Amino acid sequence: MSYQELNAATKTINLITLKKTFMSPIQTLIKDLADKHGRRRESLLPVMQGVVEQENFLSEYSMVEIAREMDLPAAEVYGTATFYSFLEVKKMGKFIIRMCKTITCAMKGKNQVLFAIQDMLKIKVGETSADGRFSLLETNCLGLCHKAPAMLINHDIYTDLTPEKVREILTEYMSK
Amino acid sequence: MATSYQLKRADFIFKNENDWEEILGKILKQSPQELINELISSELKGRGGAGFPTGLKWKVASETKSDKKYVICNADEGEPGTFKDREILQRVPYKVLTAMVACAHVIGAKEGFIYLRNEYWFLRDELEKVIDEFEYYCKEIKLDFSIQIFMGSGAYICGEETALFESMEGKRGEPRNKPPYPTTYGYMGKPTVINNVETLAHTYTIFKYGAKKFYDLGVQYSRGTKLFSVSGDTPKPGIYELELGMSLQDFVHEFGDGDTKAVQVGGASGFLVPRKKFADTAIGYQGKLTGISLPTGGSMMLFNSSRSMYNVLDNYLEFFREESCGQCTPCRVGCQQLLIGIKAVKRGEKPANYLDKLLRLTETMQYTAKCGLGQSVANSFSSIVENFREEMIY
Numbered sequence: 001m002s003y004q005e006l007n008a009a010t011k012t013i014n015l016i017t018l019k020k021t022f023m024s025p026i027q028t029l030i031k032d033l034a035d036k037h038g039r040r041r042e043s044l045l046p047v048m049q050g051v052v053e054q055e056n057f058l059s060e061y062s063m064v065e066i067a068r069e070m071d072l073p074a075a076e077v078y079g080t081a082t083f084y085s086f087l088e089v090k091k092m093g094k095f096i097i098r099m100c101k102t103i104t105c106a107m108k109g110k111n112q113v114l115f116a117i118q119d120m121l122k123i124k125v126g127e128t129s130a131d132g133r134f135s136l137l138e139t140n141c142l143g144l145c146h147k148a149p150a151m152l153i154n155h156d157i158y159t160d161l162t163p164e165k166v167r168e169i170l171t172e173y174m175s176k
Numbered sequence: 177m178a179t180s181y182q183l184k185r186a187d188f189i190f191k192n193e194n195d196w197e198e199i200l201g202k203i204l205k206q207s208p209q210e211l212i213n214e215l216i217s218s219e220l221k222g223r224g225g226a227g228f229p230t231g232l233k234w235k236v237a238s239e240t241k242s243d244k245k246y247v248i249c250n251a252d253e254g255e256p257g258t259f260k261d262r263e264i265l266q267r268v269p270y271k272v273l274t275a276m277v278a279c280a281h282v283i284g285a286k287e288g289f290i291y292l293r294n295e296y297w298f299l300r301d302e303l304e305k306v307i308d309e310f311e312y313y314c315k316e317i318k319l320d321f322s323i324q325i326f327m328g329s330g331a332y333i334c335g336e337e338t339a340l341f342e343s344m345e346g347k348r349g350e351p352r353n354k355p356p357y358p359t360t361y362g363y364m365g366k367p368t369v370i371n372n373v374e375t376l377a378h379t380y381t382i383f384k385y386g387a388k389k390f391y392d393l394g395v396q397y398s399r400g401t402k403l404f405s406v407s408g409d410t411p412k413p414g415i416y417e418l419e420l421g422m423s424l425q426d427f428v429h430e431f432g433d434g435d436t437k438a439v440q441v442g443g444a445s446g447f448l449v450p451r452k453k454f455a456d457t458a459i460g461y462q463g464k465l466t467g468i469s470l471p472t473g474g475s476m477m478l479f480n481s482s483r484s485m486y487n488v489l490d491n492y493l494e495f496f497r498e499e500s501c502g503q504c505t506p507c508r509v510g511c512q513q514l515l516i517g518i519k520a521v522k523r524g525e526k527p528a529n530y531l532d533k534l535l536r537l538t539e540t541m542q543y544t545a546k547c548g549l550g551q552s553v554a555n556s557f558s559s560i561v562e563n564f565r566e567e568m569i570y
Contacts, residue, residue, distance in 0.1 A: 042364075044346030049327055083348040083501070084329035086294040102256045103444070103491045104407045104477060140332060140495055142295050143259040145407035145477070146414050155297040 026062050027069075029054055034069045044070065044080060048087055056096065056135075057088040085139065093128045093135035095173055098152040101138040104145035109162070113149050114138075116163035120170055134173075183426045184419040186393065186401040188381045189264060189271070189374070196270045196380075197313065200277060203383050204317070208238055208282040215379065218387035219399040224250060224335070224372030225442060225473030226548070227461045230379065233369055236359040238283040240367040247279045247288040248363060248370040252340060254293060254332035255443035256495060257475030260403040261373035263415050265292075265299050268377065269306045273323065275376035277310065278383065279369050280321045288323040289363075291340055294330045332499035336547050337362075337370045339501065350503040351547035374403055374474070395421030398460030402474060408440075409433050409480040424449055424457040427476070435480040438563070443475035444492040445552035448485075450563040485564040489518060492556050500549060507550025510541040514557060521569060528569045531561055 023031070033050040037043035047070065051062050058066075058081050067074035081087045088096075099105075099114055118124060121134050128135040144150035147159035151166075158169055203211065215231030222228045237245065249272055253261040264272065276288045290307075292299065307323050314321050326344055328334050334343045338352035341363045362368025378400060382390045390400045398420035407413045410431045418427075428436045438450045441459065447470055449457050458469045479488065493515040502508045517534045520526040538554035545551045561568055 041346040042344065045329060045343065046327070049329065080346065080348055084331050086328075086330035101491075102495060103440075103488060104257060106487075106491055107408065107479075107483065139295075139330070140499060141254060141256040141258075143253055143262050143293075145257050145259060145405065148407065152295065157298060 026051070026055070026059075027065055030062065030065050030069050039070050041070075041072070044072070044077070045084075048077075048081055052087055056092040056094065057090060059091070060089075063089070091128065091132075094133050095153050095176075096135045096137060098137050098139040098142075099125075100140070100142045100144070100148070100150045100152075102141040102145075105142075105149040108148040110149040112163050113151070113161045113166050116166050117170065120167060134170075183422050183430050184393075186417045186419055188401060189377050189403060189417055190267055192268065193384070195384075196274045199380065199384050200274050200313070201317075203274070203278045204281055204319070208284075211278065211282050211383070212238065214382060214387045218382045218390040219397075220375065220378055220382060220390065221398075221461055222372055223374035223378065223402060223474070225255070225445075225471065227471050230371065230375055233359055233371070234279060234282050236357075237367045237369045240360050242367050244287075244364070244366045245283050245285040246363045246366060246368040247276050247283070247285045248340070248344075248368055249276055249288070249290045249373055249376055250335065250337065250340060250370055251296065251373050252291050252293045252328050252335040253296075253373070254335050254499075255445065255473050255475055256492075257405060257407055257440065257443045257477045258473055259405045259407075260415050260474050262296055262299065264373050264377050264403075265296070265303060269303055270310075271377045271380040272373055273306060273310045274383075275371075275379040276323060277314065277319070277321060278379065279371070279376075281319070283367070283369055285369070286320050286322070288321065289344065290323065290325045291328060291334070291344065292325055293328045293334075297327065300325060300327070331501075332495075333501045333547075333549055336549065339547070340370065341368070348501070350501045351549075353546065372473075393419050395419075395458075395460060397462070398469070402459075402472075404472075404474050404476050406431050406476050406478070408477040409436065409483070410478045420460040422459055423455065424459060424470075425454040427459065428454055428478070431476070432478055433480055435482075436478050437481045437483065438479045438485070440475070440477040440479070440488075440556070441470045442472040442555075443477075444495055444556055445549070446470070446472060446475065447555050448488075448559040448563065453563075485560055485567045486518070486522060489557065489560045489568070490515070493518065493553075496549065496553050504544075504546040504550065506541045506544040507546070507553070510537055510545070510550065511553060513537060514553070518568060528565075531565065531568060535561060 033047045037046040063077045064074050067077045121129050123129050123136050125138050142150050144159050149161045150159045212235045220230045251261050331349045333339045334349040336351050339349040343349035358368045358370050393400050401417050401419050404416050438448050440448050460469045461471045497511040500507045500511050538557045542551050542554040
């Protein structure tokens, strides 16, 4: 098709459909979330949580897009996101391991478990594995002190951990 | 003396009673005034830790005039060592929801929320199912009330009621100034009743068995039972429902491993009680005539003599430093400086009497911090430093 023909064709295409076809997947996701939860300020957290569910973190791009979609200053979106420890603004792996470090878990051998994880995945706390599958974080009390030490992998809880047990769990995740 | 109290077990909260429709029907037949009187005469106080009389809270909210009111169940349980709310929502969610409907009936609310912490995401699906049952019931009897779950995103401070509202409004979870209190100016600036999960579960007991039954449990000023989350150096960690007013000595006798050195009552923001004070300490709200009474959100962490209290304090301060919202200077800078301070003393870079300076800093924080987080750092800090001073230095 020649340039002139293409130019004429684009003029006739409905602009809305054009916009929709050229929207990036994240833009579409954010639009759908905003449609579902509403575009008021109260919906900001649910929308951000929805993005984190899919993407595992909030990129600068998605925060700017959320701001655009919800008609908020991007700085406000960034400021809110950085307040919450479950809304990561750094690229995260597919499986986010959150190891509880608060007193009871710390007393019941959290460090040994953490060493086992670090040894197995070859990453330190705060890092993501090279294949982009696992991220390791420490977190505050998970409310599982009677079954300490405890950890969270995405939304699933694992309790009464030992180095052996955690290796088994991670082996299972590695094959996922 | 406090020693005259015995450890009395009770079983109300987790008793599985599949009669919520019947109880709710009974509740909705009563007038708001009758229900409020019932709650006030039971002397139920908030079980989240602050201990505000629940009946009074509902009363003020019902008297405030507004076009919109809200009922919120605070399930942002973040205090180290507390896990009772998770267990309630997992095992008897219908009791909490019944209480929310009752509260909506009393104050005239149309919307209710459960603010669930992100760590408890796995409870969400089951809870949604129970909520659907309740919404169906409300529709059947033509009661205009809906309940939604609002997920938190991992911030301890959002358990503070006004920070929770800010968070629900889509902002950073920074506490507001009080007054105005939530009962007049809460979520979206409307009158809001916000109760802890356990408080709501207790109202089910009160409405079912009557205020008298609840009032007869416990001791003066501390009526009823309370769930205790027991963890740490104990042979039987878990959740236990006990009558309020027990002596810590009896508690340690029952749950200790025989070598208990200290008990942290009320989580990181509570007090550490050393062995020599066990007999004089009772668990309940302030106001008892003899001995020390400690209010609690239910967290009981036991430490045996193999534990270093320095490590415990270090862990708490690390927790507070991370979870301080950073809005007010005394708390933000105070938590950082306390942590730097105890490390310096331990390393010998500062003299031992530097601890007294740090104690004065916690006192300043107690007076000047905006919310409970900054104010309560002084509790654990001073009780640990004063009782285990030598462990801080050597």
